[in-house]
Amino acid sequence: MTPSNTPTLEQIAKAAGVSRSTVSRVINDEPNVSDAVRERVWRVVKEMGYHPHAAARSLAGRRTKTLGIVIPQAVNTVFSDPYFSRVLHGIADAANEQQYHMFLAMVPPHQEDDFYRRSLRSQMLEGVVIISAFLDDALIPRLHRDDIPFVVIGRHPTIPEVNYVDVDNLHGALMAVEHLMRLGRRRIATITGPMNMVAGVDRLEGWKAALRRNGHVVDETLIAEGDFTEAGGYLAMQQLLQQKPDAVFAANDLMAIGALRAIYEAELRVPADIAVVGFDDAQVAAYSTPPLTTVRQPIYKLGRTAAELLFRILEGRTQAPLRAILPTELVIRASCGSVM
Amino acid sequence: MTPSNTPTLEQIAKAAGVSRSTVSRVINDEPNVSDAVRERVWRVVKEMGYHPHAAARSLAGRRTKTLGIVIPQAVNTVFSDPYFSRVLHGIADAANEQQYHMFLAMVPPHQEDDFYRRSLRSQMLEGVVIISAFLDDALIPRLHRDDIPFVVIGRHPTIPEVNYVDVDNLHGALMAVEHLMRLGRRRIATITGPMNMVAGVDRLEGWKAALRRNGHVVDETLIAEGDFTEAGGYLAMQQLLQQKPDAVFAANDLMAIGALRAIYEAELRVPADIAVVGFDDAQVAAYSTPPLTTVRQPIYKLGRTAAELLFRILEGRTQAPLRAILPTELVIRASCGSVM
DNA sequence: AAAATGTCTGGGAGCGCTCCCAGTATAGCA
DNA sequence: TGCTATACTGGGAGCGCTCCCAGACATTTT
Numbered sequence: 086m087t088p089s090n091t092p093t094l095e096q097i098a099k100a101a102g103v104s105r106s107t108v109s110r111v112i113n114d115e116p117n118v119s120d121a122v123r124e125r126v127w128r129v130v131k132e133m134g135y136h137p138h139a140a141a142r143s144l145a146g147r148r149t150k151t152l153g154i155v156i157p158q159a160v161n162t163v164f165s166d167p168y169f170s171r172v173l174h175g176i177a178d179a180a181n182e183q184q185y186h187m188f189l190a191m192v193p194p195h196q197e198d199d200f201y202r203r204s205l206r207s208q209m210l211e212g213v214v215i216i217s218a219f220l221d222d223a224l225i226p227r228l229h230r231d232d233i234p235f236v237v238i239g240r241h242p243t244i245p246e247v248n249y250v251d252v253d254n255l256h257g258a259l260m261a262v263e264h265l266m267r268l269g270r271r272r273i274a275t276i277t278g279p280m281n282m283v284a285g286v287d288r289l290e291g292w293k294a295a296l297r298r299n300g301h302v303v304d305e306t307l308i309a310e311g312d313f314t315e316a317g318g319y320l321a322m323q324q325l326l327q328q329k330p331d332a333v334f335a336a337n338d339l340m341a342i343g344a345l346r347a348i349y350e351a352e353l354r355v356p357a358d359i360a361v362v363g364f365d366d367a368q369v370a371a372y373s374t375p376p377l378t379t380v381r382q383p384i385y386k387l388g389r390t391a392a393e394l395l396f397r398i399l400e401g402r403t404q405a406p407l408r409a410i411l412p413t414e415l416v417i418r419a420s421c422g423s424v425m
Numbered sequence: 426m427t428p429s430n431t432p433t434l435e436q437i438a439k440a441a442g443v444s445r446s447t448v449s450r451v452i453n454d455e456p457n458v459s460d461a462v463r464e465r466v467w468r469v470v471k472e473m474g475y476h477p478h479a480a481a482r483s484l485a486g487r488r489t490k491t492l493g494i495v496i497p498q499a500v501n502t503v504f505s506d507p508y509f510s511r512v513l514h515g516i517a518d519a520a521n522e523q524q525y526h527m528f529l530a531m532v533p534p535h536q537e538d539d540f541y542r543r544s545l546r547s548q549m550l551e552g553v554v555i556i557s558a559f560l561d562d563a564l565i566p567r568l569h570r571d572d573i574p575f576v577v578i579g580r581h582p583t584i585p586e587v588n589y590v591d592v593d594n595l596h597g598a599l600m601a602v603e604h605l606m607r608l609g610r611r612r613i614a615t616i617t618g619p620m621n622m623v624a625g626v627d628r629l630e631g632w633k634a635a636l637r638r639n640g641h642v643v644d645e646t647l648i649a650e651g652d653f654t655e656a657g658g659y660l661a662m663q664q665l666l667q668q669k670p671d672a673v674f675a676a677n678d679l680m681a682i683g684a685l686r687a688i689y690e691a692e693l694r695v696p697a698d699i700a701v702v703g704f705d706d707a708q709v710a711a712y713s714t715p716p717l718t719t720v721r722q723p724i725y726k727l728g729r730t731a732a733e734l735l736f737r738i739l740e741g742r743t744q745a746p747l748r749a750i751l752p753t754e755l756v757i758r759a760s761c762g763s764v765m
Numbered sequence: 766a767a768a769a770t771g772t773c774t775g776g777g778a779g780c781g782c783t784c785c786c787a788g789t790a791t792a793g794c795a
Numbered sequence: 796t797g798c799t800a801t802a803c804t805g806g807g808a809g810c811g812c813t814c815c816c817a818g819a820c821a822t823t824t825t
Contacts, residue, residue, distance in 0.1 A: 093811055104775045117773055136546035141811035143480040144780050161510055169510045170501055177531035186544060189529035191517035204526060206476035315712060342712050372655060372682050374714045433781055444805045457803055481781035484810050
């Protein structure tokens with residue numbers, strides 16, 4: 086399939102009048118080759134269009150210079166933002182800097198097992214970045230058991246040795262809710278994410294923490310579970326409207342936009358009657374009516390940092406579980422009522 | 426790094442009391458192995474936790490069972506929709522069905538060359554899917570020259586032998602514009618995409634075709650070039666407002682949303698004063714105010730079809746340039762004025 | 766002066782598989 | 796009964812590299 090006229094090391098060696106070993110040294114930039122030889126070899130390499138054969142390399146040496154990226158496909162449908170592109174972008178930039186290749190696995194539900202054997206155990210990957218916020222992901226305990234180096238994007242609450250990168254969901258949510266309090270809101274409801282995702286759980290915790298810290302009681306009737314989709318936010322808001330809240334914190338922007346829709350249909354105004362705050366600072370947030378106050382998370386950085394941690398693990402420069410928590414930032418627009 | 430206690434074929438063979446060849450036959454589901462032996466080997470394979478070594482396999486055989494996905498990073502920033510996730514999703518599903526692995530390359534601008542050598546020529550990839558709508562992509566002529574099988578997502582106008590998948594941009598745009606005409610609009614402007622992307626060019630052609638087919642003259646002052654971003658759409662619309670159009674066709678939804686913003690700032694109403702139609706049916710389209718009439722394109726299918734074409738090429742079942750044009754569909758919402 | 770160090774080069778061994786060919790046993794047919 | 800077709804099984808060769816060790820030579824040290 087691929088051009089079979091690709092020359093091998095041996096052929097280059099012959100053409101340059103040196104040995105296989107010397108050519109290998111040259112193309113790998115190793116020392117102990119005279120300048121004259123080095124130059125001659127490079128010339129022949131260019132002329133003959135030599136490209137090292139990846140499989141041969143990783144069979145002989147042990148390095149594949151490849152990292153895996155695992156995305157459970159179910160997650161994909163939940164984050165229907167440019168979330169993935171941006172995370173991948175971050176990983177890609179880090180990988181490129183280290184001359185690493187990226188192997189992408191979008192794992193269909195209930196096929197983790199098959200996939201695991203085919204891809205992860207084939208020694209094709211030096212390490213893995215998992216984009217997953219599912220709490221019950223089966224892959225994580227497995228990778229951990231099999232000693233395959235990996236970093237998860239999204240905190241892992243149950244296995245303490247897991248290396249992960251996450252944003253400070255709790256603090257971000259807390260900031261958002263306290264902002265609403267400062268603006269005089271009293272009955273602050275929340276639309277949560279799915280409870281099998283850390284992001285969902287942690288943002289709810291942030292909402293609760295804000296209430297407690299400010300002497301409010303946590304009123305369970307002001308909590309409605311959503312699923313990170315617009316439709317879910319809409320339904321959750323309809324339910325919450327019966328509790329007559331004067332503000333709502335949605336665990337992501339898409340649900341906040343669904344909430345806006347429900348509020349308008351009930352003929353209430355935002356922010357006059359109900360203030361709305363989202364999470365993510367997705368593109369839509371800036372263009373909704375009114376523009377959404379939201380908690381921005383550094384998605385690109387999340388990907389980049391995950392890859393960087395993985396490289397540190399691969400270089401063996403560290404033993405301890407590695408983790409990074411990136412900061413979030415409150416972006417104030419019109420929907421919370423502080424800008425009219 | 427990866428568990429080095431992974432057994433090899435030879436070790437399995439010894440443990441099962443058979444030869445290397447027999448084990449190879451068993452794990453590859455080849456015929457000519459007695460049921461008793463087959464079963465015994467499988468048992469030992471499971472017990473010892475054998476997993477074939479990918480690099481060894483592809484060095485010995487010639488198949489890597491891996492396809493590459495190339496995304497010029499610049500494109501990524503232009504399509505800031507879930508576009509990529511969905512395309513990847515489509516490719517992933519097709520790849521999974523064929524037990525193929527996916528190799529992801531997000532190529533930074535001006536690094537095509539380096540990347541090309543490292544990844545594409547290393548015989549790691551059996552074929553490549555290119556997600557690229559840039560007309561001047563340097564990779565395409567190169568792959569073509571080097572005889573590496575590939576399929577491009579997005580029509581390629583200059584090299585006739587290129588295999589590609591695209592949506593019917595021209596017809597989609599034409600439908601949208603004719604829809605506006607049927608609603609009585611007379612001065613229909615357009616905000617184009619970048620002119621170095623086929624999607625941009627073809628959608629503009631569709632707008633022109635609709636005008637011509639219906640006896641209008643093509644008024645160049647009703648054309649403003651955008652860049653597929655919200656901000657670009659906003660600026661283009663501001664410019665177009667001076668021509669007093671009664672409708673505008675934007676080459677994607679994000680620009681349409683930017684146009685809405687410009688129109689509101691000029692204190693005009695949509696659709697009463699100006700009707701707006703977008704392209705893509707991105708998620709935002711349904712939630713803008715008013716909801717956007719738009720041309721839906723089957724993004725998931727685009728990815729899936731590209732992979733399927735590639736597999737057909739790899740199987741050698743075809744010689745001729747392979748291409749597929751997928752249909753678009755007009756989604757009517759409020760912004761065009763036919764639903765009030 | 767000989768010995769010790771350092772620089773450069775070549776070739777053997779082997780990574781873990783697949784492919785091919787040569788066997789051996791069993792069945793099928795004259 | 797022989798002889799050929801057929802089902803299995805084993806082992807050599809080799810994919811294109813990297814790693815390691817040994818040798819040739821130049822340079823420094825005692």
